[in-house]
Each structure stands twice: as structure tokens, then as C-alpha cells.
Amino acid sequence: xxxxIFITFxxxxxxxxxxxxxxxxxxxxxxxxDVLTTREPGGIHIAEAIREVILDTTHTTMDxxxxxxxxxxxxxxxxxxxxxxxxERGKIxxxxxxxxxxxxxxxxxxxxxxxxxxxxNQFAIDACMPxxxxxxxxxxxxxxxxxxxxxxxxxxxxxxxxxxxxxxxxQGYAVLAERFSDRIQPIRADVTVEEVTELALNKVLSHINQ
Numbered sequence: 345x346x347x348x349i350f351i352t353f354x355x356x357x358x359x360x361x362x363x364x365x366x367x368x369x370x371x372x373x374x375x376x377x378d379v380l381t382t383r384e385p386g387g388i389h390i391a392e393a394i395r396e397v398i399l400d401t402t403h404t405t406m407d408x409x410x411x412x413x414x415x416x417x418x419x420x421x422x423x424x425x426x427x428x429x430x431x432e433r434g435k436i437x438x439x440x441x442x443x444x445x446x447x448x449x450x451x452x453x454x455x456x457x458x459x460x461x462x463x464x465n466q467f468a469i470d471a472c473m474p475x476x477x478x479x480x481x482x483x484x485x486x487x488x489x490x491x492x493x494x495x496x497x498x499x500x501x502x503x504x505x506x507x508x509x510x511x512x513x514x515q516g517y518a519v520l521a522e523r524f525s526d527r528i529q530p531i532r533a534d535v536t537v538e539e540v541t542e543l544a545l546n547k548v549l550s551h552i553n554q
């Protein structure tokens with residue numbers, strides 16, 4: 345039986361979700377919550393190896409279905425090896441990306457279909473879904489400009505995509521936020537990192553206290 349709470353952070357490139365996730369985790373630990381942070385694709389050795397294949401900037405010929413299947417494979421291993429055991433121990437798991445990334449990027453932006461990608465991932469996750477997802481809303485053009493200025497951020501294959509692609513990703517998240525409005529909560533990401541952190545923390549604490 346899952347005793348923990350599974351919360352995911354989603355958004356387009358440069359939305360700041362990774363930074364905010366770590367800040368929220370730190371504040372939760374200050375409040376004596378038992379928190380585990382992780383990311384997708386990655387989080388454990390096998391999934392990190394798959395991440396390198398997916399995001400390698402030289403792999404520009406990768407087929408969209410291949411990409412979707414690799415994400416699902418990494419997700420499965422990450423879940424069974426790290427996320428589920430942590431939830432069973434009663435931890436609050438904050439994960440940087442999860443199934444909604446696949447639905448927005450491969451399902452919507454790549455044109456493979458949200459329902460088709462959802463079906464693939466249902467096989468991978470065995471109904472282990474987050475109870476709360478924070479979507480960091482940011483105009484894609486602003487996000488890409490942020491990435492250009494951030495020398496510490498790893499460059500990956502998705503950074504090479506056109507603005508049009510990233511605009512489709514944003515549209516995909518908007519569709520998901522409407523479809524799964526009971527789970528996905530939008531967060532303004534066009535304000536300072538301190539303000540975004542406060543907004544996200546309030547959402548998370550409210551959810552935990554429910």
C-alpha cells in the first residue's frame with residue numbers, strides 16, 4: 345500500500361521547474377517532511393543511461409515512436425526501482441517530469457496522439473499516477489531565451505527544436521490541464537523564482553494537508 349505522496353513538476357524548456365522543485369523540497373524538509381527528489385528521464389542508473397540516448401544532440405534522426413518508447417522504458421525502471429519504494433516508505437516524492445511530459449511532447453507536439461501515448465505509458469506505470477501535478481506556465485519564447493543565458497544547464501536534443509515545436513508543447517500542456525483539471529494545477533512561471541517557489545509551495549502544502 346502506498347503511504348507516501350507523489351507530486352510531479354511539469355513545463356516547457358526554461359520554465360524553471362527544476363530550480364523550483366529543489367527550493368520547494370528544501371522548504372518542506374525545513375518543516376520536517378520526509379522528501380525525495382528525482383527526475384525523468386533518469387533518477388537511477390538504467391534510466392540515466394536511457395536519458396543519454398534520448399537527449400544526445402547527435403541523435404537528430406531518432407524516430408518519434410522510438411523516442412516515446414524510450415521515455416516509457418526509462419519511466420518504468422525509475423518507478424519500480426526508486427519512486428514506488430519511496431512511496432511505500434511514506435515519503436513525499438517530488439519528480440521533475442513524468443507521464444505528462446510524454447503526453448505533451450510526443451503525444452501532442454510530435455503528433456503521435458495523447459491517447460496513444462497514454463496507452464503506452466499505462467503499461468509502463470501500472471496506474472501509479474501522481475496525485476498532484478504542477479504545470480509551470482511560461483511563454484515558450486521566454487523559456488528558450490532563459491536557456492540561452494544559462495551556461496550551467498545541459499544542452500539536450502530538445503533544445504534544438506524550433507519555437508513552433510515548443511509552442512505545440514505548451515498547447516499540449518494546456519490541453520492536459522483542462523482534461524485532468526482535478527490533478528494538474530497551473531503555476532505562473534513568468535515572475536521571480538522566489539514568487540514561483542512560494543506559489544508552488546502553497547499548492548504542495550495545501551495538497552499534503554488534505
